[in-house]
Amino acid sequence: MIIFGNRSYTPEEIKAGKKSRLAPEFDAxxxxxxxxxxxxxxxxxxTSGSTGIPKTVQVTRKQMHASVHATGRFFGIKKRSRMLCCLDTEKIAGKMMLVRALEWQGDLVVNLPKQNPLENLLDYHFDFAAMVPVQAEACYDDENSRNALNQIKVLIIGxxxxxxxxxxxxxxxxxKVYQTYGMTxxxxxxxxxxxxxxxxxxxQALPLVKLKVDKENKLCIQSPMSGEGWLLTNDVVEMISNRSFVWKGRADFAINSGGIKMHPESILEKLSPLLQEVFPGRNSFLTGIADPxxxxALTLVIENDEDIERGNHVLKEAKRLLPRYHDPKSILFIPRFSFTSTGKIDQLRTLASWERG
Incomplete structure (x- = not known):
């Protein structure tokens, strides 16, 4: 059964197109x-467009079917599981929650995306749910919805x-709480x-997924989900085994500063405790700004009004915390970041807004 808002539909009703009293926002x-x-x-x-211009990708039913059943095997999902979809169903993550419910013969609650998707579902106990980080954090930070969060048996975050x-x-x-790795x-x-x-x-790779890296340590994937042949990604990884890896960062975000190649995502992870202490609750990222x-030049971008005093403190402490030449040379304050519909910081739009002044 699929519950759109507060109206329930059986697979038979959906297949026949019987959508009486369905709210327009659930039509798609x-x-x-x-x-x-x-x-x-x-x-x-x-695609989300977080690292470039959004594009349309055609996928097959066979690929989606393979993804659903690999995830089901990984977690041991049983029929009639109760599930929550609180993601944009126009994007792959939301669509796959719909397919999982239909293929696993589960009961799915479909809600429109919101920052705290559990605030009106406090009495529900879900077996499986998917969220983006900002949703998971909002649920945890609210005492009432934290109790509901504790009732979710398997939560995936992407x-x-x-x-x-x-x-x-x-x-x-x-x-159980798992971070996902994947793309459209x-x-x-x-x-x-x-x-x-x-x-x-x-x-850890899902069943039937094969992994390797190219000469630049970019991850290559062969799987029923990604179609035929090997798919070369823009993600630099450290292989732990032939079926596991640690993500280091995106190759297209890599910064070459004075001949030293750095992955800003890995550096930011090391800086995160300092940033949360000095700029609590503020978003940030590292980028390369042209330097003669x-x-x-490695530059720290913080979602905040300009604060030179605290910024200088961060730069001084970063120099102490990070390996030589891997510390940011300056801080760029931008009052408001841009985000994609999946919750990623849209670095290109954020920097473009700053450049326009």
């Missing part, structure tokens, strides 16, 4: 479910990396990392 999700149940072989999906601070919070919840082209995730583990997050001597 209902139609996707109808197409799936009627055997539509291809679907057009749009769309953006989980911050070290959020990871520490999620280690305290009762159920791989039809949702192909690997999962246990957020409650110690040390760096180690991603270094080529690119």
């Amino acid at each position: 999700a209902f139609e996707f479910c109808r197409q799936w149940l009627n055997g539509t072989p291809f679907f057009d999906l749009q 769309g953006a990396p989980v911050s070290p601070e959020l990871r520490e919070k999620l280690k305290r919840v009762k159920g 082209e791989t039809v949702s995730h192909i690997a999962l990392a246990d957020i409650k583990s110690d040390g760096p997050l180690v991603y 001597k270094l080529g690119q």
Whole structure:
């Protein structure tokens, strides 16, 4: 059964297109479910656009089917599980929650995306749910919804990396919590990392997924979810085994400063405790700004009004905390960041807004 808002539909009703009293905002999700149940072989999906111009990707029913059943095997999902979809059903993550419910013959509550998706579902006990980091943090930070969060048996989090601070919070919840690795082209995730583990997050490949790296340590994937052949990603990883890896950062975000190549995501993780102490609750990222001597100067971007005194303190402490030449040379304050619909910081739009003044 699929529950759109407060109206329930059986698979038979959806297949037949019987959507009486369905709120208009759920039309697209209902139609996707109808197409799936009627055997539509291809679907057009749009990428998030967080690292470039959004594009349309066509995936097959076979790919989506493989993804659903690999995830089911990984977690041992049973039929009639109760599930929550609080993601944008126009994007791959939301669509895959719809398919999981239909294929696992589960009961799915479909809500429109909001920052705290559990605030009106405090009495529900979910077996499986998917969120983006900002949603998981909002649920944890609210005492009432934290109790509901503790009732979720399996929670997967994707769309953006989980911050070290959020990871520490999620280690305290009762159920299983996993960070996903994947993209639209791989039809949702192909690997999962246990957020409650110690040390760096180690991603374990789903069943039937093969992994390798190219000469630049960019991850290559071969799987039923990603289609035929090997898919070369822009993600630099450290292989732990032939089925597991640690994510280091995106190759297209790599910064070459004075001949030293750095991955800003890994550096930011080391800086995170300092930033949360000095600029609590503020978003941030590292980027390379053109520099006549270094080529690119490592620059820390913070979502905050200009604060030179606290900024200078961060730069001084970063120099002490980080390896030589890996500390940011300056701080750029931008009052408001741009975000994608999946909760990722849209670095390109954020910097473009700053450049326009």
